[in-house]
Each structure stands twice: as C-alpha cells, then as structure tokens.
Amino acid sequence: MSRKHEDGPGLQIDRVIHEPARLLITAHLYVVESADYIFLMQNVHLTWGNLSSHLSKLEAAGYVEITKEFVERKPHTMVKLTPEGRAAFDAYRRQMKALFDDLPG
Amino acid sequence: MRRSPALQDLERRVWLRTFEHGLWDVAIGLLLLSFGIGILTQFYWLAAIVVPVGLPAMRDVARRIIVPRIGQATFRGRRKRSMVRIQLLLAGLAFAGVVMFLFTSFATRDVAPTWMAWVRHHFVIVIGLIWGGALAVAGWAVQLPRLYAYGALLLGALVGVDLSSTGYHLGHALIGVGAVIAMIGLGLFIRFIRRYPVHLEPIEGSPDE
Numbered sequence: 001m002s003r004k005h006e007d008g009p010g011l012q013i014d015r016v017i018h019e020p021a022r023l024l025i026t027a028h029l030y031v032v033e034s035a036d037y038i039f040l041m042q043n044v045h046l047t048w049g050n051l052s053s054h055l056s057k058l059e060a061a062g063y064v065e066i067t068k069e070f071v072e073r074k075p076h077t078m079v080k081l082t083p084e085g086r087a088a089f090d091a092y093r094r095q096m097k098a099l100f101d102d103l104p105g
Numbered sequence: 106m107r108r109s110p111a112l113q114d115l116e117r118r119v120w121l122r123t124f125e126h127g128l129w130d131v132a133i134g135l136l137l138l139s140f141g142i143g144i145l146t147q148f149y150w151l152a153a154i155v156v157p158v159g160l161p162a163m164r165d166v167a168r169r170i171i172v173p174r175i176g177q178a179t180f181r182g183r184r185k186r187s188m189v190r191i192q193l194l195l196a197g198l199a200f201a202g203v204v205m206f207l208f209t210s211f212a213t214r215d216v217a218p219t220w221m222a223w224v225r226h227h228f229v230i231v232i233g234l235i236w237g238g239a240l241a242v243a244g245w246a247v248q249l250p251r252l253y254a255y256g257a258l259l260l261g262a263l264v265g266v267d268l269s270s271t272g273y274h275l276g277h278a279l280i281g282v283g284a285v286i287a288m289i290g291l292g293l294f295i296r297f298i299r300r301y302p303v304h305l306e307p308i309e310g311s312p313d314e
Contacts, residue, residue: 031116032178033185038304039176043119048307075306093109 016061017092021046022054026081026089029064034080055079063088117248120184124249125300126171127293128163129191133240133255134287135159141279156196174301187246194243201235229275233263255286 017026024044029035035043041051058064063085067078081089136155143151179185224231237260244252262278 027112027115028119031112031119031181033181035178036172036176037306038173039178041304042175042301043122075308077306 013095014088014092016057016063017088019054021050022058025051025054025058026063026085029079029081030086030089034078036079037077040079058085061085061088119178120180121248122175123178124247125175125293126167126297127290128166128171129249130251130255130290130293131287132159132163132290134283134285134290137236137259137279137283138287139283141276141281141283144276144279145274160192170298173303173305174297176304190246191243194239194246197239201239227267229263229267229278232275233260236260237263251289255282258282258285 017023021044025040025046028040028043037048037051040046040055041048044051046054055064055066059066063082065080065082067080069076069078136152136159139155140152143149180188237256240252240256240259244250244256259282262282263275266273266275266278
C-alpha cells in the first residue's frame with residue numbers, strides 16, 4: 001500500500017493518517033496507551049462499521065495493533081498505536097506544522 | 106516530539122471522561138459517611154472495612170456498568186501513576202483517620218506533651234486539614250477541580266465543629282459532608298447512565314458489524 005502521496009514540491013502527505021476520521025482515531029490513540037472499540041467509538045463519534053473499516057486501513061499500514069479477546073464470553077477488542085504509527089503521526093504533525101508555518105501570512 | 110496544546114487538551118478531555126461516572130465521588134462520600142457513623146455509634150472499625158470492601162466492589166461496578174457504556178482505555182506514564190496515587194490516597198485517608206483516633210486517645214493521658222494537648226483540643230481542625238488537603242492533592246493529581254471543592258467543604262464543616270458551642274459533633278459533620286459528596290456522585294452516576302447507553306461489540310461476521 002502506498003502510504004505517501006506526492007502533493008507538491010517536497011511535500012509528502014501520509015494519506016492513511018490524513019483522512020479526517022483516521023486522523024481523529026490516530027490522535028486519540030496517540031494520547032492514550034491503548035483503548036477498546038467502545039471507547040474509540042464514543043470519543044470519535046463513528047459507527048461500528050466505520051470505525052472497523054478505518055482501523056483495518058490503519059492496521060494494514062502497520063500503524064495500529066488490534067488485539068481481539070473474549071471477556072466473559074463477550075468479544076472485546078483493544079487497539080494501540082504501534083511505534084511505527086506513533087512515528088508516522090509525529091511525522092504528519094511536523095509536515096502539517098511546516099506547511100502552515102511556511103504559508104505567507 | 107513535544108505534545109501540542111491541542112493534543113494536551115485532547116488527552117485531558119479523554120482522561121476526564123473516565124471520571125464522568127461519579128463513582129469516585131460516591132466512594133469518597135461513603136468513606137466520610139462511614140467515619141461519621143463510626144464515630145457516632147462508636148463502631149470505629151466501620152471505616153477500616155470500607156476501603157478493602159469498597160474498592161473491589163467499585164471495580165466490579167466499573168466492569169459491569171461503566172466499561173460497556175464508555176469502553177476502557179489505559180493511559181500513559183503520568184496518568185497511570187496518578188490513578189495509583191489516588192487509590193493509595195483513599196487507603197491513606199482511612200488509615201489517617203484510625204491514626205487520629207489512636208493519637209487522641211494517647212493525648213488524653215497525663216504523660217502527653219503540651220503540644221499534644223493543643224492538637225487534642227483542636228484535633229477536628231487537624232483532621233480537616235489532613236483530609237481536606239488530601240482531597241485537594243487528589244484534585245491536583247487527577248486534574249478534577251470538584252475535589253478542591255470537596256476538600257474546602259470538609260475543612261469548612263470541621264472548622265465549624267471546632268468553633269461551635271452547640272451539640273454539632275465531628276460525626277455529624279462527616280455524615281453531612283459525606284452525604285453531600287455521595288449524593289453529587291450519585292447524581293453524576295445517574296446522568297452518566299442516561300447519557301451513555303450500553304454498547305456490545307458485535308461478534309465477527311454478524312450482520313451488525
């Protein structure tokens with residue numbers, strides 16, 4: 001999967017993170033150690049299907065680690081950012097900050 | 106990379122959401138209530154059993170009622186440590202109460218130094234400072250401003266006991282403040298239950314997924 005997209009001279013935007021819903025998910029996972037599906041759903045205001053779809057894309061990019069388990073015979077899924085995901089989010093922040101800082105005021 | 110103010114704010118909001126349920130307020134209120142009832146009925150052991158019985162009960166309520174509604178998250182470094190601190194603090198509050206009773210019983214003896222006599226005379230204020238201060242420290246540690254108000258309320262009530270020449274007793278003050286805090290916690294809990302419905306994760310392959 002091609003993660004980066006050439007959007008102009010010297011500017012590469014990570015499209016996996018850049019999508020608004022995934023950016024919200026990644027930001028929430030960045031500030032915690034790990035969170036379950038319900039917690040993410042409540043905080044980023046996505047439906048199960050949407051959340052699941054975006055997390056699959058983040059997982060395919062190697063940015064999140066998803067652990068499924070059964071607690072008292074009920075499914076329970078925990079999600080955490082991988083070190084690559086944390087680094088990618090940091091890089092994305094730097095790129096966006098540089099982009100906006102460089103814009104003529 | 107340093108966190109931006111927006112990320113710090115996000116982290117704080119996510120963290121505070123885990124306190125919306127009011128269970129901690131109920132726990133603090135019940136602890137003070139148990140002290141108050143223990144003093145009035147002279148069943149001092151009542152407060153000593155609240156923490157070992159109450160904390161596992163609280164965890165069970167959280168697992169059955171809170172987690173299915175808002176899910177669960179584990180926090181990093183500083184937050185994780187502050188949760189350990191607040192649990193130690195609750196245990197410390199119970200312990201400090203027991204120590205104060207032992208201390209005052211010792212201070213009534215003739216061999217006690219004079220400063221102990223002063224502390225004994227105003228021990229209600231000392232308890233207010235210890236517990237009120239502990240609540241304020243807890244409020245600072247978990248960034249929950251209402252704990253400052255609880256600390257001030259408790260200190261004010263106990264200073265009132267010290268100044269009062271009527272039959273207003275330490276036990277009455279603790280019951281009053283404990284009941285107020287527990288009721289606030291209960292109110293928060295009811296609001297929480299109404300605001301957040303139960304969510305169950307769909308089983309893989311089910312049509313809900």
